Amino acid sequence: MAPTQNLKGPKGQLYAEQKQFPDETQFQRSNTSSAYYNSPYYLVHKNQVQPIPARRNGVPPNIQLADYVPAEVGSGIQAAKSISFHSVGDTGAAKVSRTQTAATALEHQAAVADAMVADVQKGGPGGPAFFFHLGDIIYNFGEGQYYYDQFYEPYREYDRPIFAIPGNHDGMVFGQGSTAPQGPTLDAFLTNFCAASPGPSPDGGGLVRSVMTQPGVYFTLDAPYVSIIGLYSNVLDGPGVISSQGGHFPLVNDQLDFLASELQRLKADRQAGKRAIILAIHHLPLSTDTKHGGSTGPMADIDAVCKKAGLWPDAVLSGHAHLYQRFTRVHPNGSQAPYIVCGSGGFSATPPSVKPPAAPFKLGDFTLEVNPIVEFGYLTVTTDAKTLTITFFTAMPKVAVAQADTVTVDLKKGAIVGSGGSPVMGGSGGKSPSGTKKPRKKGKG
Numbered sequence: 001m002a003p004t005q006n007l008k009g010p011k012g013q014l015y016a017e018q019k020q021f022p023d024e025t026q027f028q029r030s031n032t033s034s035a036y037y038n039s040p041y042y043l044v045h046k047n048q049v050q051p052i053p054a055r056r057n058g059v060p061p062n063i064q065l066a067d068y069v070p071a072e073v074g075s076g077i078q079a080a081k082s083i084s085f086h087s088v089g090d091t092g093a094a095k096v097s098r099t100q101t102a103a104t105a106l107e108h109q110a111a112v113a114d115a116m117v118a119d120v121q122k123g124g125p126g127g128p129a130f131f132f133h134l135g136d137i138i139y140n141f142g143e144g145q146y147y148y149d150q151f152y153e154p155y156r157e158y159d160r161p162i163f164a165i166p167g168n169h170d171g172m173v174f175g176q177g178s179t180a181p182q183g184p185t186l187d188a189f190l191t192n193f194c195a196a197s198p199g200p201s202p203d204g205g206g207l208v209r210s211v212m213t214q215p216g217v218y219f220t221l222d223a224p225y226v227s228i229i230g231l232y233s234n235v236l237d238g239p240g241v242i243s244s245q246g247g248h249f250p251l252v253n254d255q256l257d258f259l260a261s262e263l264q265r266l267k268a269d270r271q272a273g274k275r276a277i278i279l280a281i282h283h284l285p286l287s288t289d290t291k292h293g294g295s296t297g298p299m300a301d302i303d304a305v306c307k308k309a310g311l312w313p314d315a316v317l318s319g320h321a322h323l324y325q326r327f328t329r330v331h332p333n334g335s336q337a338p339y340i341v342c343g344s345g346g347f348s349a350t351p352p353s354v355k356p357p358a359a360p361f362k363l364g365d366f367t368l369e370v371n372p373i374v375e376f377g378y379l380t381v382t383t384d385a386k387t388l389t390i391t392f393f394t395a396m397p398k399v400a401v402a403q404a405d406t407v408t409v410d411l412k413k414g415a416i417v418g419s420g421g422s423p424v425m426g427g428s429g430g431k432s433p434s435g436t437k438k439p440r441k442k443g444k445g
């Protein structure tokens with residue numbers, strides 16, 4: 001159902017178009033990935049991390065949801081006594097080859113985007129409050145000219161703010177010379193997600209969605225009942241890198257300092273049962289997808305910081321692998337947390353290149369709980385700071401949106417208390433008891 005009046009944020013932010021129009025079936029700017037992958041700069045430097053842009057001058061590393069949504073959304077959250085939001089990564093539509101047309105690539109992304117739009121329209125003020133993107137927004141390589149086809153157009157009816165951490169494809173760079181890239185890393189990401197003030201995007205093709213005003217490429221979003229700490233894991237296909245790892249990479253360790261200070265800042269609220277803490281990082285800490293394998297470097301970095309802080313995340317969300325996987329991890333303090341890979345936002349669903357053992361199976365302190373789901377889809381995360389529920393919905397073109405997996409954490413106990421077929425708590429898309437492939441509604445895609 002079309003909204004009668006779209007949201008306007010407290011600083012004049014606009015999110016969705018008033019006028020509806022059909023999903024596009026061809027790119028406005030055709031995508032020629034091979035030109036980037038074969039460019040002299042990329043070929044020489046593809047195994048090197050890129051510098052991480054500094055946070056905007058004078059702004060704190062955390063932002064408040066209330067600065068992005070009008071009072072009616074805040075009231076909806078308070079009335080529901082819980083918050084719900086969407087999350088997924090790897091949404092860009094660009095995989096065009098002999099086996100996949102532009103129309104198919106666009107249709108895959110649109111199926112997921114349209115299902116999320118339907119959630120927002122159905123949920124109203126108490127429904128999903130925002131979309132936290134897990135990176136790889138744009139392929140290839142994250143240039144401004146592709147933001148219309150791969151970001152602004154697909155989410156043109158998504159009437160909520162979209163926050164994001166960059167993925168490797170957003171930060172990768174290329175160039176016709178071998179000594180310097182054509183443009184600096186993350187240039188377009190900074191323009192579209194880390195602007196100093198909201199307003200129309202130069203890359204938005206005239207659509208109304210305001211550029212996002214995140215403080216930097218790593219930051220914390222504080223919302224009622226939950227804080228999401230987003231890290232940037234750089235440009236390599238693998239592994240993810242968030243620090244110098246003892247001098248191995250030419251990076252300063254300010255992301256670790258940021259993580260440490262954010263955990264310190266949030267610790268009292270978490271211990272008082274006032275908010276959940278979720279960590280978002282594009283490269284997964286662990287995966288059974290051997291093409292996009294796990295990144296043990298960031299895991300060691302994160303573990304060291306959490307151990308020192310005496311605080312562990314209640315869930316970790318990643319993208320990068322183009323599928324859905326759910327692990328349970330037992331932290332060194334004994335708490336259980338879901339570590340979820342959800343890179344199924346629309347780009348090239350890819351099965352693991354080596355089939356993992358059937359779930360459940362243990363890998364150290366991780367247990368793969370469900371067999372990888374190689375379909376497009378997205379997460380709905382719901383929490384009241386007492387429990388945290390994360391549900392994966394599949395959203396394939398011309399197929400009804402279906403709940404495929406869910407997990408609930410008791411935040412006080414630090415224990416997983418429901419998963420798979422267990423009942424889930426409220427929030428748009430999460431009100432009914434779960435079951436494998438439970439049809440919910442028809443997506444537009």
Ligand SMILES: [Fe+2]
Pocket residue numbers: 135136167168169282319320321
């Ligand atoms: Fe990626």
